Amino acid sequence: MRVRNVVDDNNKDNDILVDTNSTISGGHNKKSFLTPATRRKRLLMKQHMAMERRKTMLVLVLVALFLLVGSRVGSTIYTGRATQHNGASQPRLRGKVDTKPKCSTSSWIPSNAHSFNENLDVSRTNHLVVVAGHSVIINGNLEDAGTDENVWFLFDYQKGQGLPQAIVAHIQAGIDEATKDPKALLVFSGGETRAGMGPINEGTSYFRVADALNLWNDDTDKKPHMSEIMDAYPSVRSRAVAEEFATDSYQNLLFSICRFKEVTGSYPKKITVVSFSFKETRFEQLHAHALHWPSNQFHYVGVDPPTSTGFDLERSQKGEMQNSVVPYQTD
Numbered sequence: 001m002r003v004r005n006v007v008d009d010n011n012k013d014n015d016i017l018v019d020t021n022s023t024i025s026g027g028h029n030k031k032s033f034l035t036p037a038t039r040r041k042r043l044l045m046k047q048h049m050a051m052e053r054r055k056t057m058l059v060l061v062l063v064a065l066f067l068l069v070g071s072r073v074g075s076t077i078y079t080g081r082a083t084q085h086n087g088a089s090q091p092r093l094r095g096k097v098d099t100k101p102k103c104s105t106s107s108w109i110p111s112n113a114h115s116f117n118e119n120l121d122v123s124r125t126n127h128l129v130v131v132a133g134h135s136v137i138i139n140g141n142l143e144d145a146g147t148d149e150n151v152w153f154l155f156d157y158q159k160g161q162g163l164p165q166a167i168v169a170h171i172q173a174g175i176d177e178a179t180k181d182p183k184a185l186l187v188f189s190g191g192e193t194r195a196g197m198g199p200i201n202e203g204t205s206y207f208r209v210a211d212a213l214n215l216w217n218d219d220t221d222k223k224p225h226m227s228e229i230m231d232a233y234p235s236v237r238s239r240a241v242a243e244e245f246a247t248d249s250y251q252n253l254l255f256s257i258c259r260f261k262e263v264t265g266s267y268p269k270k271i272t273v274v275s276f277s278f279k280e281t282r283f284e285q286l287h288a289h290a291l292h293w294p295s296n297q298f299h300y301v302g303v304d305p306p307t308s309t310g311f312d313l314e315r316s317q318k319g320e321m322q323n324s325v326v327p328y329q330t331d
Contacts (some may be wrong), residue, residue, distance in 0.1 A: 110214045114235035121234045125185040128260045128268035131174035132252040132275040132283075133190025133202025134158075134167060142212030152192045161316075162309025166276065169303045171210050174274045175236050177301060179217045182233040185268075186240040187259055189252040203242030212241075249279065250328070253287045268295050277302025277315045279324075286328045 013265075034042075116122070135152040137145070145151045146168035150160055171188070178186040190202020210216060216237045246252045253273065260268050271293065273283050279302045288298045293307040305311045 041130050042197075084162060089238070109211045110216070110218070112218055113211065113216075114218070114238040116238055116239045116241070119234045121182065122185060122239055123264055125183045125239060125260075125264055126266070127181050127184040128256060128270070129178045129181075129184050129186045129272045130252060130256040130274065131170050131186070131188050131206060132249060132273065132279075133188065133206055133246070134163065135195075135205070136190075136192075136194050136197055136200045136202050137205040137208065138197060138200075142209055144253040145209045145213065155199055160310045162305030162311040163308050165305040166303065166311070168209065168213065168215075169207070169305065170274050171206050172215050173301055173303045175210065175215055175217055175240075177272050177274065178236045178239060179233065184236075184239065184272075185260055185264060186236055187243050187256045188240070189243040189246050189256045189259075191243075191245040191247050191251075193247055201242070201244040201313065203244045203246075207240065207242050210237075249275075249282055249291070249324070250287050254291060257291070270299070272299040272301060274301045276316065277304050278313065278320045282320065282324055282328060286325070 135154060135158070138153045139150055139151055141148065141151055142291045146164055149164055152164060152167065154163060174186055174188070178184040187202040188206035190206070194200070218234060218235055218237070241259065241263055243252075243256050246255045247254060253271075257271070258265065271288075275283065280302050282301050284295070284298060287297070304313060307313075
């Protein structure tokens with residue numbers, strides 16, 4: 001065997017690497033020397049392994065920083081602490097408590113609009129008020145939403161039936177119900193039911209119309225009979241949200257309950273639904289029953305447009321029975 005140096009057993013400082021596990025044919029362990037090429041190969045392997053360890057550590061550090069920053073941002077937006085005027089710290093559900101919408105005179109949003117949960121009242125609500133949607137807005141002339149069919153996407157069978165008047169009446173009825181109860185959360189319910197309109201949903205459309213027509217009962221001069229209630233209770237706008245996924249009446253009820261839980265952290269103890277009078281049987285006896293909701297904790301408000309708009313209650317009742325009640329009963 002060819003070697004470069006002779007190893008002295010007493011020389012512990014010799015810097016030449018040896019393989020103490022190799023044996024010769026005689027069966028006795030002998031120290032064999034590594035060639036320069038083998039030493040270089042092992043050194044490169046060690047350097048490569050060290051580099052991989054450094055890369056792994058760097059990735060772990062970056063992931064940890066990302067999770068830390070993400071958790072702090074989420075906490076600030078959704079579960080941050082809001083300080084009231086008395087200095088007490090309360091959990092807030094979204095947004096800044098002292099934020100007021102900054103609106104120009106041409107904006108949809110009223111200049112006196114109240115921000116969501118501005119008085120930290122939403123977490124204490126236990127009454128769900130649902131306004132079931134029937135269409136989406138398709139132009140910006142929202143000041144005409146209560147009279148002009150062109151503001152709404154209407155199917156042929158919906159035209160000439162006073163639907164714009166009905167929609168605004170439903171919005172106002174829902175706001176009135178929520179005005180009466182400071183523990184009510186108003187939910188405008190309805191998803192993207194008009195495929196050709198893109199990402200426009202019924203719930204948000206109703207909210208925008210309420211803003212454009214200033215229906216929030218914040219102006220006591222318009223409704224003097226409700227002035228005492230309005231002054232005593234928090235603004236309905238600060239207790240109103242949209243449910244943006246329902247595509248039928250059953251989902252209007254079910255998804256609104258889920259939305260209430262999402263916003264407040266608890267389920268409602270009482271539910272009020274606002275829609276057409278001829279849909280009462282569908283909501284109360286079919287949908288609420290299917291969800292095992294107690295009848296004594298369910299209230300229905302039926303609102304129809306005047307007959308002068310072309311609305312025919314008898315025809316609507318027949319269509320409701322044939323196209324909705326019977327199919328839901330057999331579903």
